Amino acid sequence: MTERFDTIVEYLKQLIEDGIRDQYVRQKAVQIVNRAGVKQHDELGEIRAIVKWVQNNVTYRKDPYMVEYFMTARRILKDVEKGASAADCDDFVIVAASLLGSLGYPVGALIVDSNKDGVFNHVMLCTRTMAPTRQYGNKWIVAELIFPNFKLNQSVPVSKVYPLIADPNTTRIPIHYNQIAGGMNSLGSVPSANLGSGYQHPFSRMLGAIRRR
Numbered sequence: 001m002t003e004r005f006d007t008i009v010e011y012l013k014q015l016i017e018d019g020i021r022d023q024y025v026r027q028k029a030v031q032i033v034n035r036a037g038v039k040q041h042d043e044l045g046e047i048r049a050i051v052k053w054v055q056n057n058v059t060y061r062k063d064p065y066m067v068e069y070f071m072t073a074r075r076i077l078k079d080v081e082k083g084a085s086a087a088d089c090d091d092f093v094i095v096a097a098s099l100l101g102s103l104g105y106p107v108g109a110l111i112v113d114s115n116k117d118g119v120f121n122h123v124m125l126c127t128r129t130m131a132p133t134r135q136y137g138n139k140w141i142v143a144e145l146i147f148p149n150f151k152l153n154q155s156v157p158v159s160k161v162y163p164l165i166a167d168p169n170t171t172r173i174p175i176h177y178n179q180i181a182g183g184m185n186s187l188g189s190v191p192s193a194n195l196g197s198g199y200q201h202p203f204s205r206m207l208g209a210i211r212r213r
Helices: 003-020 023-033 043-057 074-082 089-102 204-208
Strands: 069-070 107-113 122-127 142-143 159-167 179-181
Touching: 003 074, 003 089, 003 107, 003 159, 003 179, 023 043, 023 069, 023 074, 023 142, 043 089, 043 142, 069 089, 069 159, 089 122
Parallel strands: none
Antiparallel strands: 069 179, 107 122, 107 159, 122 142
């Protein structure tokens, strides 16, 4: 992995962790599931409501050329409220993971190579229910956020994956707005690691269950 890639992953992880602990984000998450009419103890209902809200309300816009922007979950939600939403795939994951994490769900991100060219170029949300469900059991669930017509566990084609899981128990000082210069839009300039022909990713079994579009 390159140093820049490691930095991007760490920022993404920390912004999700910060969002989980943000009371404003928690209030928004409760508002979303309540307005969607989700009944208490309906974990899949809450996940679907948050995912659908993010898909339908956050607007996808690419970052400036050769610059990687990162925004807090609160900033992303405020932009939606002001009608000024402009977020790329990592921002979608930051806000969705923060909303779900604030409601008590384990959350993380899948950084993927969707073009089969050895480059990590896209980020998707991953989460799971606390109690087993008939549809997913105890397995992690992937959510493609930038396409409103995608359902849970449906994704763009994936050839390589790098997972990260947020740690809500971290005690570090929160980070705020950051940007990294010197790379292409999103994660486009970051090469994936050569893991060798015998490598099997820990999430490989989960990826096998994802429905490709």
